Amino acid sequence: MAPKNAFYAQSGGVTAVINASACGVIETARQYPDKIGTLYAGLNGIVGALNEELIDTSTEPDKTISQLRHTPSGAFGSCRLKLSDPDTDRKDFDRLLAVFKAHDIGYFFYNGGGDSADTCFKVARMSELMGYPVQAVHVPKTIDNDLPITDNCPGFGSVAKYVAISTLEASLDVRAMSRTSTRIFVFEVMGRHAGWIAAAGGLAADYGLPVVILFPEIPFDEKAFLDRVDANVKQFGFCSIVVSEGCRYPDGTFISDQGAKDAFGHAHLGGAAPIIANMIRSRLGHPFHWAVANYLQRAARHIASAVDVKQAYELGCAAVNLALAGRNSVMPAIDRTADAPYAYRIGTAELKDVANVEKVMPLHFISEDGYGITESCRRYLLPLIQGEDYPPYTSGMPTYVTLKNTLVKQKLPPFAR
Amino acid sequence: MAPKNAFYAQSGGVTAVINASACGVIETARQYPDKIGTLYAGLNGIVGALNEELIDTSTEPDKTISQLRHTPSGAFGSCRLKLSDPDTDRKDFDRLLAVFKAHDIGYFFYNGGGDSADTCFKVARMSELMGYPVQAVHVPKTIDNDLPITDNCPGFGSVAKYVAISTLEASLDVRAMSRTSTRIFVFEVMGRHAGWIAAAGGLAADYGLPVVILFPEIPFDEKAFLDRVDANVKQFGFCSIVVSEGCRYPDGTFISDQGAKDAFGHAHLGGAAPIIANMIRSRLGHPFHWAVANYLQRAARHIASAVDVKQAYELGCAAVNLALAGRNSVMPAIDRTADAPYAYRIGTAELKDVANVEKVMPLHFISEDGYGITESCRRYLLPLIQGEDYPPYTSGMPTYVTLKNTLVKQKLPPFAR
Numbered sequence: 001m002a003p004k005n006a007f008y009a010q011s012g013g014v015t016a017v018i019n020a021s022a023c024g025v026i027e028t029a030r031q032y033p034d035k036i037g038t039l040y041a042g043l044n045g046i047v048g049a050l051n052e053e054l055i056d057t058s059t060e061p062d063k064t065i066s067q068l069r070h071t072p073s074g075a076f077g078s079c080r081l082k083l084s085d086p087d088t089d090r091k092d093f094d095r096l097l098a099v100f101k102a103h104d105i106g107y108f109f110y111n112g113g114g115d116s117a118d119t120c121f122k123v124a125r126m127s128e129l130m131g132y133p134v135q136a137v138h139v140p141k142t143i144d145n146d147l148p149i150t151d152n153c154p155g156f157g158s159v160a161k162y163v164a165i166s167t168l169e170a171s172l173d174v175r176a177m178s179r180t181s182t183r184i185f186v187f188e189v190m191g192r193h194a195g196w197i198a199a200a201g202g203l204a205a206d207y208g209l210p211v212v213i214l215f216p217e218i219p220f221d222e223k224a225f226l227d228r229v230d231a232n233v234k235q236f237g238f239c240s241i242v243v244s245e246g247c248r249y250p251d252g253t254f255i256s257d258q259g260a261k262d263a264f265g266h267a268h269l270g271g272a273a274p275i276i277a278n279m280i281r282s283r284l285g286h287p288f289h290w291a292v293a294n295y296l297q298r299a300a301r302h303i304a305s306a307v308d309v310k311q312a313y314e315l316g317c318a319a320v321n322l323a324l325a326g327r328n329s330v331m332p333a334i335d336r337t338a339d340a341p342y343a344y345r346i347g348t349a350e351l352k353d354v355a356n357v358e359k360v361m362p363l364h365f366i367s368e369d370g371y372g373i374t375e376s377c378r379r380y381l382l383p384l385i386q387g388e389d390y391p392p393y394t395s396g397m398p399t400y401v402t403l404k405n406t407l408v409k410q411k412l413p414p415f416a417r
Numbered sequence: 418m419a420p421k422n423a424f425y426a427q428s429g430g431v432t433a434v435i436n437a438s439a440c441g442v443i444e445t446a447r448q449y450p451d452k453i454g455t456l457y458a459g460l461n462g463i464v465g466a467l468n469e470e471l472i473d474t475s476t477e478p479d480k481t482i483s484q485l486r487h488t489p490s491g492a493f494g495s496c497r498l499k500l501s502d503p504d505t506d507r508k509d510f511d512r513l514l515a516v517f518k519a520h521d522i523g524y525f526f527y528n529g530g531g532d533s534a535d536t537c538f539k540v541a542r543m544s545e546l547m548g549y550p551v552q553a554v555h556v557p558k559t560i561d562n563d564l565p566i567t568d569n570c571p572g573f574g575s576v577a578k579y580v581a582i583s584t585l586e587a588s589l590d591v592r593a594m595s596r597t598s599t600r601i602f603v604f605e606v607m608g609r610h611a612g613w614i615a616a617a618g619g620l621a622a623d624y625g626l627p628v629v630i631l632f633p634e635i636p637f638d639e640k641a642f643l644d645r646v647d648a649n650v651k652q653f654g655f656c657s658i659v660v661s662e663g664c665r666y667p668d669g670t671f672i673s674d675q676g677a678k679d680a681f682g683h684a685h686l687g688g689a690a691p692i693i694a695n696m697i698r699s700r701l702g703h704p705f706h707w708a709v710a711n712y713l714q715r716a717a718r719h720i721a722s723a724v725d726v727k728q729a730y731e732l733g734c735a736a737v738n739l740a741l742a743g744r745n746s747v748m749p750a751i752d753r754t755a756d757a758p759y760a761y762r763i764g765t766a767e768l769k770d771v772a773n774v775e776k777v778m779p780l781h782f783i784s785e786d787g788y789g790i791t792e793s794c795r796r797y798l799l800p801l802i803q804g805e806d807y808p809p810y811t812s813g814m815p816t817y818v819t820l821k822n823t824l825v826k827q828k829l830p831p832f833a834r
Binding site: 071294404 | 426429460464491494497515538544585587593594602620633688690706707712715802803805807813
């Protein structure tokens with residue numbers, strides 16, 4: 001009997017290292033041609049499965065696949081799409097099943113965060129309900145670091161490194177300017193509901209720089225915040241502020257809410273930095289500069305964490321090995337065994353315990369005043385930013401690969417969702 | 418006769434490589450103890466001279482000074498301060514002269530951009546008018562790349578590299594997201610009056626990515642711009658926009674003007690990106706993300722251009738050599754002799770030809786439609802971003818040096834400006 005084919009796709013916000021996971025999945029699958037046939041990648045995540053837009057990854061030579069390891073963004077395209085519930089609405093699943101049957105797909109690897117784990121969990125549930133065997137394995141990825149069970153999520157370490165270094169560099173800049181010019185630097189970072197990314201800015205405080213962090217976990221208290229900033233300006237001459245896009249007033253409204261919502265009903269945020277900066281100028285009078293990193297932070301493969309790249313790759317490999325071991329509805333996870341020297345092993349999590357569960361940052365990671373990180377947070381973060389895994393460069397620019405993404409011939413009529 | 422002492426200071430916006438120039442100045446001065454006595458650094462630029470806040474750089478060991486080469490920001494502090502005109506108001510110059518006499522300073526090295534060249538030129542003029550011999554040599558530095566005569570300015574190449582790489586990385590990100598989510602990425606970069614920095618975003622277009630640049634040189638035409646963006650979204654599914662903070666409407670008003678002004682009367686800008694992004698959403702309906710790099714771009718020593726670091730260092734060395742050769746009121750300058758392979762030599766410019774002269778970007782560097790760069794611009798830019806001069810890392814973070822900045826004993830009464 002010919003081996004079953006496999007489907008792999010990337011979902012949700014892409015990262016600096018999600019392609020390293022893709023590299024791990026594809027390279028490992030290629031080692032077992034007797035067990036895994038063709039590995040198809042979905043063009044734009046699960047959308048590619050629904051639309052029967054399947055990329056034949058076997059047309060890419062090994063060398064090109066290996067270059068995915070140092071290429072940011074999602075090489076096959078990603079999506080934000082919430083599938084229907086297979087228990088109440090089978091439309092999406094009838095289609096997925098038809099596509100999987102048409103292309104003899106028996107392995108499903110989905111690479112994403114919490115919303116994507118939900119998709120992967122539903123595919124496993126569909127397989128069970130509809131009696132078509134598909135082994136669904138989730139490959140964790142999210143800069144938000146909010147998946148449960150796994151100690152950390154691929155993508156986060158590199159964002160943390162970017163945010164820590166950027167906070168350090170910009171703080172040194174404002175320090176130099178503070179005598180006659182800028183005294184305040186406000187740096188907005190991602191993290192809709194959890195302060196993991198903002199916390200990384202606290203690593204710059206190790207350099208004796210005054211860094212105030214505004215976490216989503218701590219309701220924004222304008223007076224206390226301004227007092228703290230002013231005290232730093234009086235003591236140091238300047239102050240850096242790292243503000244999470246998820247920073248909220250006590251009534252729960254975001255400091256900056258652009259009003260738009262994404263496919264999952266989440267508010268589409270941005271612009272907390274200018275609001276905080278203008279607040280400081282109008283109340284304290286200090287001249288400011290502000291920056292919003294947005295996509296730059298999660299795309300910054302040029303300064304990726306070597307630990308993060310390594311783990312992203314290893315989890316891709318582990319996902320295939322779990323499938324080959326007969327596992328279903330699971331996710332490989334990082335199991336930290338020591339902080340210093342850092343040690344971890346690859347464990348396994350059941351998707352029922354992962355899907356739609358959001359891991360918040362422990363409150364003991366936030367200092368008592370609410371504006372900094374604790375020693376236990378530092379011990380958690382530091383291992384994740386270790387090492388520099390620089391991409392190769394050609395003529396001054398990183399050599400990121402773009403795949404051919406050749407689609408296989410469609411066998412089914414078009415699908416209208 | 419004991420050799421004269423020297424004064425060095427950093428002025429204007431700091432950069433990723435201004436400390437490499439400081440390193441060149443200090444290391445070269447140390448080679449000639451028979452000709453240059455103590456090298457004092459001004460704490461916070463010329464303010465340090467006026468306030469007699471002089472840092473004794475001789476207290477720093479050679480190893481620490483060598484670390485300046487890979488440390489961003491201004492190690493001695495910078496300032497934005499416009500001196501009075503020595504021909505009409507001698508108050509500042511009487512004080513400077515008193516401080517220079519008190520500390521036997523005969524060499525003046527000022528490291529900055531156009532406004533700082535004006536300061537250096539005035540010091541040379543003061544020396545002439547007041548009969549006290551000071552050799553004033555300017556060390557060029559400005560991310561704005563707008564100094565005349567020199568082919569390029571230290572600091573610019575590293576910002577260009579950062580902007581080119583960031584544009585590439587974020588464009589790959591939005592490309593992956595564009596099927597169901599973000600289609601527009603707007604990236605705001607510095608460059609108050611000239612589009613040099615924004616032009617660097619055009620290097621990402623070499624990767625087949627749709628990048629639209631909004632230059633300060635081209636009056637903003639909303640309809641033509643939106644048509645262009647929409648055409649890109651139709652063709653590619655997404656579009657990246659690099660907008661200069663100096664982008665202006667045809668009547669000359671900046672797209673975003675926060676209303677504040679700096680010491681030189683320049684508008685303090687920021688926030689063009691959200692304005693452009695919201696314009697696209699309201700007119701075309703495309704979902705967007707936006708980023709404002711601000712200080713991050715000029716502080717990003719972690720991805721500095723090796724050519725830029727080398728030139729910054731060499732110009733620091735050259736400034737001291739010019740002074741030792743008896744030159745006054747001059748600036749070492751980059752004289753490009755070939756594009757590919759890139760070659761240059763260090764020439765000399767007279768400060769009278771540099772102070773208060775702003776080099777705009779040649780219009781033939783901008784493509785005919787006004788939204789991209791030409792091949793001649795590409796030939797100009799590419800050599801400046803060559804090579805990666807990574808700083809050393811300790812425990813995942815760059816090892817940037819902070820100096821002791823020990824002040825020498827003051828000999829004069831305080832100065833009130």
